Amino acid sequence: MFKTIKEAKDYCIEMGANPSKSIFIKRLDNYIGFVEIDNDEYEGEILDGDCFISFMCAFENHIKASNLDAIHEPLRLGNGKYLLKELIKIKPDIKRILGTTSKETMLFWEGVGAKILDKTWTESFNFVLYTNDLKI
Numbered sequence: 001m002f003k004t005i006k007e008a009k010d011y012c013i014e015m016g017a018n019p020s021k022s023i024f025i026k027r028l029d030n031y032i033g034f035v036e037i038d039n040d041e042y043e044g045e046i047l048d049g050d051c052f053i054s055f056m057c058a059f060e061n062h063i064k065a066s067n068l069d070a071i072h073e074p075l076r077l078g079n080g081k082y083l084l085k086e087l088i089k090i091k092p093d094i095k096r097i098l099g100t101t102s103k104e105t106m107l108f109w110e111g112v113g114a115k116i117l118d119k120t121w122t123e124s125f126n127f128v129l130y131t132n133d134l135k136i
Contacts, residue, residue, distance in 0.1 A: 001059035033058040049095030
């Protein structure tokens with residue numbers, strides 16, 4: 001989606017994420033998205049092998065969703081799974097991914113094998129994804 005890391009980082013900043021805490025993922029010659037990891041934002045205990053995903057963006061899906069009147073999920077299974085798969089290749093010490101999700105992206109996280117911890121909330125939901133359970 002973006003040819004240079006500068007373009008990818010600029011878009012990351014535009015999204016409100018921190019490029020210094022983000023891992024940028026390439027496919028072929030293009031940066032296709034990023035995963036921001038910020039364990040300091042997690043309210044629970046972070047163990048060895050844990051990471052808290054504070055923001056994840058597949059550029060193509062996000063740009064399409066913001067440019068069209070129709071509602072589109074910001075993460076689609078294809079690009080989102082690829083981001084997670086590449087994240088685990090880059091950081092093989094990750095054993096458990098923690099995060100929060102909205103109703104819009106909950107289906108994505110359930111689709112990749114995450115367990116939603118409490119579905120009684122109305123705004124956001126905590127999830128855990130063990131890398132061994134990742135459906136790729």
